[in-house]
Amino acid sequence: MKHGVGRAVVAMVLAAWTTLTLLMINGGTQLVNRTSESVAHSPLYNFQPITIRLDRTNRDLTFPSWKYLQTGKIWSYVSGKQGIDPAFEPPLTDITDGTPSWIEDKRVQPMVKEPLEQLRQATAEAKLPVLVSSAYRSGTAQAKVRTETTAKNGAAHTDEYVAKPGHSEHQLGLAVDLTSFSEKCKARFSDCALDPKTASWLATHAHEYGFILRYPKGKEKITGIASEAWHFRYVGKDLASLIHESGLTFDEVYQNMVKLRDNASVAKSSPS
Numbered sequence: 001m002k003h004g005v006g007r008a009v010v011a012m013v014l015a016a017w018t019t020l021t022l023l024m025i026n027g028g029t030q031l032v033n034r035t036s037e038s039v040a041h042s043p044l045y046n047f048q049p050i051t052i053r054l055d056r057t058n059r060d061l062t063f064p065s066w067k068y069l070q071t072g073k074i075w076s077y078v079s080g081k082q083g084i085d086p087a088f089e090p091p092l093t094d095i096t097d098g099t100p101s102w103i104e105d106k107r108v109q110p111m112v113k114e115p116l117e118q119l120r121q122a123t124a125e126a127k128l129p130v131l132v133s134s135a136y137r138s139g140t141a142q143a144k145v146r147t148e149t150t151a152k153n154g155a156a157h158t159d160e161y162v163a164k165p166g167h168s169e170h171q172l173g174l175a176v177d178l179t180s181f182s183e184k185c186k187a188r189f190s191d192c193a194l195d196p197k198t199a200s201w202l203a204t205h206a207h208e209y210g211f212i213l214r215y216p217k218g219k220e221k222i223t224g225i226a227s228e229a230w231h232f233r234y235v236g237k238d239l240a241s242l243i244h245e246s247g248l249t250f251d252e253v254y255q256n257m258v259k260l261r262d263n264a265s266v267a268k269s270s271p272s
């Protein structure tokens with residue numbers, strides 16, 4: 001009988017402790033999930049920022065969480081070899097300006113909207129205005145583009161130029177294609193082109209707004225994608241300027257980051 005009461009008390013204490021712990025974990029998870037700068041530096045949440053030095057760079061990179069590398073987050077990665085769930089959909093918002101009437105989907109991730117508008121305004125000030133010709137593309141939309149391209153240009157051409165669903169950066173809502181502004185282009189896609197002067201301006205300045213030229217000329221073997229002067233990927237100003245200065249591709253940077261992350265977690269879990 002005595003033992004029974006003792007056991008009941010222990011069980012109650014354990015239950016209360018478990019509930020409290022779960023509440024704490026849940027509260028903590030919510031905070032960690034919001035990996036914004038403000039939360040990361042909030043005195044309410046003792047957050048240890050991560051600082052890394054990437055290979056072949058001479059500058060430290062500091063950021064709040066390795067979650068930046070997860071699907072849909074600012075440094076998430078897709079390529080021909082590494083895909084994401086074709087059904088994945090990031091948080092999205094409409095781009096209000098700078099899109100032609102024929103654009104199928106004028107949404108990007110909310111974090112991209114303002115920097116994209118600033119980049120677009122800067123091109124206008126440089127007298128090299130651009131339009132966004134492609135923004136977010138769902139896995140379904142990507143499949144449709146592949147079907148249409150195959151019907152028009154054949155399977156070999158499609159495999160070379162059109163990513164499979166789950167393998168396009170456009171599905172992340174973090175990439176845009178840009179084209180030179182003209183009234184003709186605004187009315188019809190087939191009249192659009194990115195003029196070389198604007199392409200060169202973008203390659204030089206896009207990083208100042210947090211965007212990188214994702215598939216540069218001469219890096220085809222590393223990116224696995226033919227050079228695309230029009231495709232820009234948002235990674236934020238810090239990483240964009242580091243990539244611009246170093247001449248590295250995002251592929252190399254991402255692989256390096258994954259290696260550093262995995263090494264860090266091994267070091268953390270091994271006994272000291």
Ligand SMILES: [Zn+2]
Pocket residue numbers: 134170175176177230231232
């Ligand atoms: Zn693109």
